[in-house]
Amino acid sequence: MTALAAQTLGRFDLPWVIAIHQSKDVLRKRWVIAYAVLLTLAGDLLLRLAGNGPSALVSLLNVVLLLIPLIALILGSASLYGAREFTELLLAQPIPRRALFIGLYFGLTIPLAAATAVGLILPFVIERAIDATSAPMLAVLVAVSVLLVAVFTALAFVVTVLVHDRARGLGLAMLLWLSMGVLYDGVVLAVATALRDWPIERGMLAAMVLNPIDLARTILLLRLDVAALMGYTGAVFRAAFGTASGAVIALATLALWVVIPWWFGARAFDRKDF
Amino acid sequence: MMQVRDVHKRFGPLIVLRGVDLALRPGRVTAVVGPNAAGKSTLIRCILGLTRPDRGSILLADGRDVRLPAARAGLGYMPQRPSFPENLSGHEVLAMLDALRPDVVPDNTLLERFQVAAQLDKPVRTLSGGTRQKLSAVIAFRYRPNVLILDEPTAGLDPLAASVFKSAVVAARDAGTTILLTTHVVAELAALADDLAFLLDGAIRFAGSVGSLLADTGASSLDEALSLLMQSPADAIPAAALHAEGDRSPVRVVRETHT
Numbered sequence: 001m002t003a004l005a006a007q008t009l010g011r012f013d014l015p016w017v018i019a020i021h022q023s024k025d026v027l028r029k030r031w032v033i034a035y036a037v038l039l040t041l042a043g044d045l046l047l048r049l050a051g052n053g054p055s056a057l058v059s060l061l062n063v064v065l066l067l068i069p070l071i072a073l074i075l076g077s078a079s080l081y082g083a084r085e086f087t088e089l090l091l092a093q094p095i096p097r098r099a100l101f102i103g104l105y106f107g108l109t110i111p112l113a114a115a116t117a118v119g120l121i122l123p124f125v126i127e128r129a130i131d132a133t134s135a136p137m138l139a140v141l142v143a144v145s146v147l148l149v150a151v152f153t154a155l156a157f158v159v160t161v162l163v164h165d166r167a168r169g170l171g172l173a174m175l176l177w178l179s180m181g182v183l184y185d186g187v188v189l190a191v192a193t194a195l196r197d198w199p200i201e202r203g204m205l206a207a208m209v210l211n212p213i214d215l216a217r218t219i220l221l222l223r224l225d226v227a228a229l230m231g232y233t234g235a236v237f238r239a240a241f242g243t244a245s246g247a248v249i250a251l252a253t254l255a256l257w258v259v260i261p262w263w264f265g266a267r268a269f270d271r272k273d274f
Numbered sequence: 275m276m277q278v279r280d281v282h283k284r285f286g287p288l289i290v291l292r293g294v295d296l297a298l299r300p301g302r303v304t305a306v307v308g309p310n311a312a313g314k315s316t317l318i319r320c321i322l323g324l325t326r327p328d329r330g331s332i333l334l335a336d337g338r339d340v341r342l343p344a345a346r347a348g349l350g351y352m353p354q355r356p357s358f359p360e361n362l363s364g365h366e367v368l369a370m371l372d373a374l375r376p377d378v379v380p381d382n383t384l385l386e387r388f389q390v391a392a393q394l395d396k397p398v399r400t401l402s403g404g405t406r407q408k409l410s411a412v413i414a415f416r417y418r419p420n421v422l423i424l425d426e427p428t429a430g431l432d433p434l435a436a437s438v439f440k441s442a443v444v445a446a447r448d449a450g451t452t453i454l455l456t457t458h459v460v461a462e463l464a465a466l467a468d469d470l471a472f473l474l475d476g477a478i479r480f481a482g483s484v485g486s487l488l489a490d491t492g493a494s495s496l497d498e499a500l501s502l503l504m505q506s507p508a509d510a511i512p513a514a515a516l517h518a519e520g521d522r523s524p525v526r527v528v529r530e531t532h533t
Binding site: 013014017018021022024025026028029082083084085086088089091092093094095096097271273274 | 285319322323324325326343344345346347349351353355356357358359360361362366367369370371373374375376397413423
């Protein structure tokens with residue numbers, strides 16, 4: 001192999017070198033193991049209490065929508081801040097910044113996504129609750145959960161690249177989680193109530209698109225067909241797009257929530273002074 | 275060889291580097307010294323490509339900019355505070371870095387001389403500060419660098435390990451490696467440094483050999499010469515001994531002249 005060919009092959013290989021080793025490190029972290037165990041225990045408990053049907057999945061959905069953004073955004077940010085000195089050592093190696101960013105992103109996202117998938121599937125295996133009805137729904141739950149992990153680790157990268165100070169960065173991550181996971185639907189509902197005499201459906205659709213957690217909830221509840229739990233924005237979304245097309249549009253929009261923060265984070269990482 | 279040319283850097287209103295010019299010569303250990311907040315860390319970060327200068331360039335002997343990833347293949351770096359993924363073993367860390375340079379056969383000399391191979395089977399989180407520092411030194415020397423950047427390298431090393439480390443630096447220097455060293459330990463400077471660059475308020479106030487610094491300041495020891503530079507860099511040096519190159523700052527720039 002010529003030196004040039006070796007260099008070219010090496011360039012494709014570099015992000016995966018970083019991602020594989022980073023994944024090994026993240027998978028061995030106690031909080032990642034604790035997160036997978038917690039999800040498994042929650043799923044098992046809900047299956048025992050609610051039975052095998054969609055109701056257990058709906059209950060699990062609420063756990064997932066609260067827990068995944070919290071873990072991926074806040075503990076993800078803490079993990080990235082903790083690895084800053086090693087990232088600087090890697091930046092002094094012969095690796096382009098973009099390749100390093102790709103490696104670090106997948107090195108955090110893949111193990112968290114794996115922990116999420118294991119934590120969601122394992123209780124169904126333990127309780128022998130996988131059947132023709134629950135399997136497709138569980139598949140959608142796992143797929144959307146993995147997408148949510150990808151969204152919130154991308155946001156964790158944006159936070160840690162843009163905010164140098166660890167305490168301020170973690171504060172911002174907490175604020176983002178609280179805003180998107182806890183406060184957002186309440187604020188939207190308050191606005192909708194205040195403006196109930198106005199034609200605000202388009203505004204409500206926009207409001208849902210602006211929150212990946214709302215999007216994830218809509219996708220899953222459209223699939224589970226549980227309209228009562230959709231919340232105001234989800235109900236508007238369903239009325240506008242119908243069940244099947246609404247889910248596809250929401251899924252595509254959620255994918256954009258991965259791509260846009262990722263791209264923004266990658267650009268900021270390229271230009272950052274460490 | 276590395277040439278730092280007119281490097282400027284500011285962070286918001288804070289000007290950190292004000293046109294730094296510095297030539298690091300092959301086969302020489304150049305110590306960059308100066309008080310806290312003089313700009314040493316920022317200069318090192320610029321040299322490593324971690325921080326981008328607002329103006330100026332940092333070029334290797336072949337004319338390549340150090341910011342190019344391929345140019346960093348010949349660079350060895352030992353940071354002041356080594357940090358590695360806590361759940362990987364030392365050998366896994368080495369394997370990761372080896373994989374970034376697939377065309378280089380790693381040099382295990384320092385690994386063997388430190389006798390840490392067995393300890394590096396354990397997760398990094400269980401290693402002592404000294405062992406982490408040894409791992410950091412092993413990494414810096416492992417890929418036979420042309421340029422070595424050593425930032426407070428012996429902090430945390432026991433006397434025996436420090437001695438092994440210093441002999442490795444001397445061997446690399448004798449083999450023609452360009453070495454930049456920062457340290458606050460004067461004995462280490464005296465033992466290792468061939469050249470010295472004194473940085474104050476973001477500008478080089480003295481650059482020359484250790485011998486010329488002693489001669490120019492009239493000091494009897496390196497310790498005394500550095501004290502004179504730090505207390506009052508311009509006034510402390512006898513005017514007759516200066517080789518000023520211009521008035522680019524209120525304090526005259528002092529240079530060694532080689533004939």
